[in-house]
Amino acid sequence: MKRTAMLLCLALTACRDVPDRFAGPDPFDSIPEPDAGRLTWNAYEDHSPAWNATSDSVYYSARSYPGFPLSGGLLLSVPRTTGRAALLLESLQHAVSPQPWLTAPALSPDGESLAFVQLTEVNDPTVLCNAGIICGVAPPPAPRPDTGAANTMLVRGVLRVRALNGTTDAASIEIEFEGLQDSFRIAHPFQRQFERDRAEIFRPSWSPDGTQLVFSDGLRLLLWTVGQTSAVEIPNTDDGVWPAWSPNGAVIAFTRLQRNTVREFSCGCFRQNRPLPVASVYRIVYDDGGRRVGTLSTIRPDGTDLRELGIGEAPAWTPDGQFLVFQRNNELWRATADGSNATLLPNTEYAYEPAISRNGQWLTFSRDQASGDRPSVYIKPYDLWVVGF
């Protein structure tokens, strides 16, 4: 009895852990892994979704929001099961100045390199090109409210390829923006209104062997053998954007935007309180008539065998190369590679920029919110749609 009591007392004095420290809850603790659901809630635009090699994360381009450096376009990665986003290409985006505007990420077939487009703009509030502009032909159209100030100059575009863990580019090439001359290149309005929310039309797409990239300069498709100093225009791709190289390498799907009128302007830009222009601009404005209507097309990499598959934008291939998923009339559709058997994917209102994971199980896309002002990246399980094939 005595021994029992003593041993009991000794046992009761066993040590315990230190008290829990003050800590905030894990914000994603209570969010179950979704079968389908929303990935991002950014109040600004999230674009250009693309899958990582293991199909568990989505790369995308976003205008920055609290928690990230201020930039017109960040390349981020968000887990497929939702969670915190992280910067891609840390060395390029973290603690650098000026912060680059990046968009349209595309992972190489070997999963090690990322192709993306960097745009450089200058925003000089003292330079006014619309208020004090002198134009030789006609006044330029008013900038769209969501395109930023009219005095923002898009001065450069570069297609870059960099290893995911690299600190320097493996290769890069300048994107020539036709219609811009002299000392400034005006982004807004520019060509087909290349606003922030449509910069993704430059989207590069890798050849299956990873040696070439096809991309758009806004007016056509170009083929670039990675590492070379120049790109080759693909014939018969006028007004071609959003290229997508088929998995077997045979064809390139793309969207041909509708061209309406072309106007030419010769303008002067003035600095506030300065009588003489500080710059003169010669500008060609390609107008799509205010509508985003594109024709889904395919073409061989050499510019032959152009086929039009009907209305459709931002095409994406299934990994087996048998189907295309694309946006049509603000919804996503699936069709065979020749455009036939087009089927509406339900519950994809306002969705576009579809991307299919490499394992073929998941479809991600960006969605223009019903309100029309908050596109965000959504994810839906692709198996809902594969069954029908």
Add this chain to the structure above:
Amino acid sequence: MLPGLRSFSLATIFLLTAATGVAAQTTGSIIGRVVDAQSGAPLVGADIRVERLPHRVTTGPDGRFVIGAVPPGERDIRVEHLGYKSLVLTRIPVRTGKAAEVRVALETSPIAVAPVIVRADRERLIEPEISATHEVVVGREIRELPIDAIEEVLELTTGVSGGHFRGGKVGQEIYVVDGIELKNQLEASRHGFGLELSPSALEEVDVITGGFGAEFGSALSGVVSYTTRRGNPDRWEARAAFTSDHWAPESIFRGFTGLNLSVGGPLRFLGTGATLFADVLAQGMLDADVRGRGLTCLTEEDSSDDLAAAITALRTNPTTAPLYCPYSNGVIPNQRGDKLIAFARFDKPLSATWNISSSVLRNRTQRELYTSEFKYNPTYQLGQRFTGTLANLNAEWLKHTPKGSTSITARGAVMRLDRYLGVIDPSSFDGFEIGGFRPASFDFLGEDFARQDILRQIDAATAIPGYVTPGGVANSPFGTAGAGIFYTEGTPTVASWSRSDLYSADLAFARFMPTGSVFRGGTAAKLYRVETYERANAHLPGSTPNYARFFPATVATYAEADVQTQDGMHFQFGVRVEGFRSGINFQADRVDFLSPIVETSWKISIMPRLGAAFPIPGTEGRTGIRLNYGRVAQPPDFRYFLDSTIGDSLRTDLRRQGNPNLAFEKGTSYEFGASHLFSDRISVTVSAFRKNLENLVSGNLQLGDLGTSGRFSGGDFGSVKGVEVTMRARWTGISARLGWALQTAKGRTSGSENDSTIVGQDPAHTEYPLAFDRRHSGDIAIFLGRGAGLETPWSAAITTTVQSGYPLLRDATGTGVSPREVQQYLPWTSTTDLRASWDFGRVFVCERCSWRVVFDGRNILGMKNILALRRETGALSPTLQQVQALANAQPVSPEPIPRESPAYVEFLDYDRDGVITQQEASTARFAAALDRYDPTLFFGEGRQVRLGVEVSF
């Protein structure tokens, strides 16, 4: 029951334990007379020895004897005379500075027989011969009390409450360790003694609150005399005790673990009487400052109406409710700490007249310091470490003759007190740890840098290594809404340390007369080497530290006579002369570099002390009266010589210019007391006292003549007066002591002459209640069973302290710098502790081992004691406007925060739409500000329940 123990029934032996002259040093004496039991004739040449001590005398022609310089404690004496039965008288209570008187009647015995053993448990309940006011707790009681630190014993003395002795400021007391006067002379008023002894290493604690003798100086309000234990010269004894609450359910788990080891015994290889005693106390604490409420959030009842309404709105809305009080664990983290006290004492008689003793004491107390702004910082917390080392060597010459005993004691001591406050290196918590105790000392970020040569440090012009500007929001539950309210990254910014080295030597003389009179004299000198360092913005490369190194000194000499007359009258005459110098020369005007240099001089104080005590004639010693008068003085804390920062609970830190030319803080004390023994079981002692204090260093926060920097001055004065009642009671197996003190402490602080709130009075001579003006304080200590001297397997000790609150010194100006106006007193507080043990005897391991189970409960009634309130509101909470001001100190980002953002925190998005809007962020920011204003620091000790095991042999 001891073999041979008889009940005390014959009128053959009387134990009077009559006491004389408290003023005392570290020893007491035993005086008495040995007579023939039949004839009453004095026995000449009877041999009297103190068991386990070298003290030995023979009776003189009248049968009288005196054994002087007996260490305090419960002593046994053996009385032998040829032809008589030997007698062992046990548990004679020898008190410091007192003479325990015994009368022994021996019965004849023609043959040698075993000695008769008689227990002298008739401890006197009153001491009508003593003029001082004091309280003694003996080692047997200390080891039964529910205490973790010896300071808690002091709180059981009538008139001592919250570290204040009789309404004095903290630090106005002196500590005496085995006769050596010690004090944290650098910063006693801020950090107390700075050195701690293990309760189990003490033979006796004597707390003197009034009428202390000329032997004691450097104190205005009290003397605490510790007498350490010495090893048993007959056999080795040991005790191990382990106590913990780690078994406890979550609601009362506080994370305490204590281990105490004591061992003592003879070192026979060094000769007869050589002994060693060693004691180690290790305590680990996961929550080093257990608070009453255990929560870190404001409640409606803590708050004013408008803030309460805001809290209610936050708390009752289902969507915002998670924002309120996100941390409600009963144990507060970031409060880890531990304590280590190691003590060893060596004693050896060199000859019949020479004894030497030496002891070494080593302390280390370290803990995290909880601060609400860093509570969500997962890595860096402020912490503090105290280390103290004391080594001393005593040599005593002692001569016993039938006409008296004479002792001359020479003592030398060195002491180092070291304090470091800074940011704890998180790796400190990676090493070995058990039950919250870490054998290794905390590492502090950049401590080596901060302690290096000051000129090299300034030349380096860098931040203290490891210090980083505080900021960040990552770990706060409020996410970005906590920006600038909580610092989840970076470090606290302060680093400070102080080191005080003391070299002390003193010589003491005492002559003990058979009549009980004692004559004493002595002289002492203390040399200091003091270094202080403070760097408020240690994270900024350009910031410079405040550093000082200086060499103050104190000297003292005293003479005293305690005279006891034949009819029991007792008179005490003494005088003490004390001096000090700061050792700092300084510029008269800090802002004028052409001003003259002031050379500081020695400051001298002469302190006469008188006392008288006598029994009322005709009461047979059952009623006594006592009187005392004394001048007291103490050097001010050395920290006042230096520039420093005065902080208060509102963190309205102000810079003060040091003043090395400060003089003694002085006082005059008067006391009248009476004691009456109602029966053999109950006594009552009443004391009335008044103490006038003058030349106190100003603690006032009034703005000085250098903008935010005034100079410390000595112009404050005050008075403390009060009445104390102490009742002692004793029955078989029960002893109890109840004390009550009613007192006021008022004073004038410099700067009050500028107080526009004083109307119709001369502000320069208006006294205010002082910050420590606690009117009522009561204490109860009840011992049951073994603790009361009964030979039982069980023992229990219950202690209760009850006290009224301190005055709330409101800031009438609203500036936070002139907090004098008293608008209310804080509420009463009380704590009841209980320690009970059961002795199972031998259970396992060894034949001689005795095992006990211990239950140790603190604040067992769970009182939620409020110790402080906010000065600006008189409540636990700030105003609604203050919370809003903190919330609005940084604008809320207008940018919505999406769920995928690193800045997103789910429960700030209380509508769960995946985006934290500006409105949601504003609400969260208010909640964060509310959480920052947690009232945790204003509560007293929380409930704790521990279980333990003790084994001894």
